[in-house]
Amino acid sequence: MSSITPRETAPPHRAGPETSAVPTRWLDDEQQNAWRANAAIMIRLPAALDARMQTEAGLTYFEYMVLSSLSEAEDHTMRMSALAARTSSSLPRLLQVAGRLEKRGLLQRSRVPGSGRRTNATLTDAGYAKVVEAAPRHVVAVREYFIDVLEPGDLAALGRIGAAVGVAIDQNTPGLGAADPPAPASD
Amino acid sequence: MSSITPRETAPPHRAGPETSAVPTRWLDDEQQNAWRANAAIMIRLPAALDARMQTEAGLTYFEYMVLSSLSEAEDHTMRMSALAARTSSSLPRLLQVAGRLEKRGLLQRSRVPGSGRRTNATLTDAGYAKVVEAAPRHVVAVREYFIDVLEPGDLAALGRIGAAVGVAIDQNTPGLGAADPPAPASD
DNA sequence: ATCGACTTGTTCACGCGTTAAGTACGAGGT
DNA sequence: ACCTCGTACTTAACGCGTGAACAAGTCGAT
Secondary structure: OOOOOOOOOOOOOOOOOOOOOOOOOOOOHHHHHHHHHHHHHHHHHHHHHHHHHHHHHOOOHHHHHHHHHHHHOHHHEEEHHHHHHHOOOOHHHHHHHHHHHHHOOOEEEEEOOOOOOOEEEEEOHHHHHHHHHHHHHHHHHHHHHOHHHOOHHHHHHHHHHHHHHHHHHHHHOOOOOOOOOOOOOOO | OOOOOOOOOOOOOOOOOOHHHOOOOOOOHHHHHHHHHHHHHHHHHHHHHHHHHHHHHOOOHHHHHHHHHHHHOHHHEEEHHHHHHHOOOOHHHHHHHHHHHHHOOOEEEEEOOOOOOOEEEEEOHHHHHHHHHHHHHHHHHHHHHOHHHOOHHHHHHHHHHHHHHHHHHHHHOOOOOOOOOOOOOOO
């Protein structure tokens, strides 16, 4: 069942416009299986985590990442651009979310006087309390959906795979804004 | 570097509101590493694939999934709801995209006379040609970003993991609309 | 034959993320 | 002193996805 491309019909396409010389290395069954499994994770896991955070803590998964990142930082404070990088988001996206969180009193922005146009975001007490409340539930969800269903070796494999995929994307994708070198994904 | 929750500060939260009795099993370093790696994949891989399909074939990744699914079906035809299930999307989302694709002449809709309000979507010749053109490029991208960076054992591990995570999500998430039993992720 | 319940597809209003333009600040040159 | 350039943040316009009504059929019961 399933194939990454039209299957019986795949060989018949003997030519993409310019790929005529290169035969196209279609995926074999095991590869297709791995890819489909991964695709399913990519689609469903974020949705599931989002739903949980939403109902259990009234936060988007992304909002949680923002607050959580701040809670880990010195003085619960980070520059906007650094926060954006850490949460793998664009600046405008972060700005919008930060605005919302600020209205809800979970976060506060303040310009850094001496240095250009820099702005700091700081967690308020209410914001920190929110993180403290949400964090354990988040861990529970991550365990249920992910960590606790893995077998021993899988943990290490995942780490390797993630790193390798990250590098591959950096190398082969011109327009992808990874701001900082080590690459953040946060959580 | 990094933690899924405030770290030095994590132990101090000895109580989430109701979790007071349950100590919260925080993630150890290897678990955090695996989770962060996976989170990075979830965020960046779809974006990267989307960008590629967009520039190389003028299709969204999702649009490609729709067309590709049709190309695999009997007579290049599927019912709308079946298509939605196969592409892991909501019906409204599929409808909108189908409308767009129809305007572009890649797809055609037609009511099934005898049976309720059912509608079939059929790939046009142009639509099939589009799939034929896009498929090889898609495989190349999937290989670059994913398949070809894996080590031998990883393929099997991924398959296992994907299945396990899928089951976990199905079990622990009330409101997730997986329409069909086997669960589609398609591509 | 008619009514009601169910299924399936469609439309609409809203919110979020993205891209592109705009604004404020400091630094370095002339 | 001024001008310009680069950086960092902000705002605005647009498109897409989601969820909630809505419409159009069919089937079964009375």
